[in-house]
Amino acid sequence: xxxxxxxxxxRKDLRVEFRSRATIQFLLLFSFLTLLMFNFAxxxxxxxxxxxxxxxxxxxxxxxxxxxxxxxxxxxxxxGTLEGLMLAPVGGVEIVLGKxxxxxxxxxxxxxxxxxxxxxxxxxxVAGSMLDMILVLTLGLLGFVVVGSFVSAVIxxxxxxxxxxxxxxxxxxxxxxxPTILALRRVMADGAPLARIGEVRLVLAYIIIMxxxxxxxxxxxxxx
Amino acid sequence: MPSRSYTVAxxxxxxxxxxxxxxxxxxxxPLDPALLRYVGDPMRQGYKIxxxxxxxxxxxxxxxxxxxxxxxxxxxxxxxxxxIIASSSAKLALLFCTLVLVSGAIxxxxxxxxxxxxxxxxxxxxxxxxxxxxxLSLRSALEDEEARARLSAVxxxxxxxxxxxxxxxxxxxxxxxxxxxxxxxxxxxxxxxQGASAFGMMLxxxxxxxxxxxxxxxxxxxxxxxQEA
Numbered sequence: 164x165x166x167x168x169x170x171x172x173x174r175k176d177l178r179v180e181f182r183s184r185a186t187i188q189f190l191l192l193f194s195f196l197t198l199l200m201f202n203f204a205x206x207x208x209x210x211x212x213x214x215x216x217x218x219x220x221x222x223x224x225x226x227x228x229x230x231x232x233x234x235x236x237x238x239x240x241x242x243g244t245l246e247g248l249m250l251a252p253v254g255g256v257e258i259v260l261g262k263x264x265x266x267x268x269x270x271x272x273x274x275x276x277x278x279x280x281x282x283x284x285x286x287x288x289v290a291g292s293m294l295d296m297i298l299v300l301t302l303g304l305l306g307f308v309v310v311g312s313f314v315s316a317v318i319x320x321x322x323x324x325x326x327x328x329x330x331x332x333x334x335x336x337x338x339x340x341x342p343t344i345l346a347l348r349r350v351m352a353d354g355a356p357l358a359r360i361g362e363v364r365l366v367l368a369y370i371i372i373m374x375x376x377x378x379x380x381x382x383x384x385x386x387x
Numbered sequence: 388m389p390s391r392s393y394t395v396a397x398x399x400x401x402x403x404x405x406x407x408x409x410x411x412x413x414x415x416x417p418l419d420p421a422l423l424r425y426v427g428d429p430m431r432q433g434y435k436i437x438x439x440x441x442x443x444x445x446x447x448x449x450x451x452x453x454x455x456x457x458x459x460x461x462x463x464x465x466x467x468x469x470x471i472i473a474s475s476s477a478k479l480a481l482l483f484c485t486l487v488l489v490s491g492a493i494x495x496x497x498x499x500x501x502x503x504x505x506x507x508x509x510x511x512x513x514x515x516x517x518x519x520x521x522x523l524s525l526r527s528a529l530e531d532e533e534a535r536a537r538l539s540a541v542x543x544x545x546x547x548x549x550x551x552x553x554x555x556x557x558x559x560x561x562x563x564x565x566x567x568x569x570x571x572x573x574x575x576x577x578x579x580x581q582g583a584s585a586f587g588m589m590l591x592x593x594x595x596x597x598x599x600x601x602x603x604x605x606x607x608x609x610x611x612x613x614q615e616a
Contacts, residue, residue: 321528
């Protein structure tokens with residue numbers, strides 16, 4: 164594996180993306196809308212929001228990410244540029260890693276945008292340290308992007324791929340989704356310091372397992 | 388391939404075996420009164436549904452394990468028969484998983500007064516069900532036979548590897564979740580010798596049923612593919 168090749172793919176994707184800004188525009192608008200919907204659905208100034216809020220914040224990323232991140236591979240398939248990518252002297256691992264880096268950049272932009280918006284809209288006072296909250300969220304997003312990007316590489320040839328992605332990726336993502344919600348709640352509602360949150364280690368373990376498997380299986384996914 | 392008379396003899400033997408196991412389970416005495424204060428009164432005799440529910444759970448794991456083996460072997464050898472084994476076993480795993488969920492819910496309702504109470508095992512089984520359903524939907528969405536075999540093998544491996552951590556996630560989530568029942572009830576229930584043998588017999592019966600169904604499904608799938616080709 165050559166990390167420079169993977170970074171070259173990520174750089175190419177980011178350049179293409181920032182020419183049209185089609186996906187990032189969609190991601191930001193969609194997460195804004197989702198936040199608003201959640202805000203409408205919850206009673207204003209309710210004390211229950213302290214407990215539910217972290218879950219709502221997290222699901223903004225899941226919803227936006229599920230729709231947006233699959234674009235990285237599906238776009239190549241639709242435009243017919245996948246063949247070109249496969250012909251280039253890069254292996255499946257580099258392609259998948261490149262897409263992971265690209266998707267991570269996109270979702271971090273969404274994070275930068277959505278977290279302040281969430282705090283403002285819900286008037287949420289974070290009990291713990293802001294830095295811990297961002298770290299927990301970013302780790303969860305890393306796991307989400309690693310699994311999500313790999314699964315979207317698997318499903319890109321399927322019929323109705325956007326729908327198939329949801330049902331295939333969601334169950335595989337639960338070991339990231341559940342502990343991240345719990346950890347976020349511990350930081351945001353209970354004010355626990357990062358070192359005391361065991362759930363984070365679970366996410367980390369899952370990221371390591373899934374990255375290893377993706378590394379081993381990438382070449383079988385992207386052959387032809 | 389065994390002849391029809393062997394199959395009939397096997398099925399008759401399996402039928403008699405399961406009948407004997409059911410007789411053994413149903414002739415057990417009522418539940419220990421010391422445990423009854425943790426669970427509802429219907430459990431006095433109703434606890435025996437345990438013997439009709441739980442023996443399916445190990446079969447789900449065995450079937451999913453066969454899917455894993457089939458998937459790994461397919462990626463190694465690229466022989467279609469491994470894909471047939473993996474997909475057939477996944478179908479059966481989904482079938483047995485559904486049985487576990489439904490019968491588990493009935494047991495749970497008798498024991499704790501709610502069909503669903505987010506017991507870690509129940510939750511893990513439900514997630515497993517979704518993983519298997521996702522695997523099979525991916526298969527039905529891929530048309531090319533080779534791509535279907537290759538890509539679903541990847542998801543089969545990923546799904547199986549996720550199961551242990553899925554179980555841990557469900558467990559920590561439930562421990563954060565409000566408790567709906569006394570944990571001691573689950574811990575206090577243990578099987579005596581007759582109960583253990585009844586459970587063992589039911590389990591063996593379920594495993595042999597799975598093996599038979601796998602054999603039939605693999606055969607049907609093989610014949611269908613021969614016909615298509």
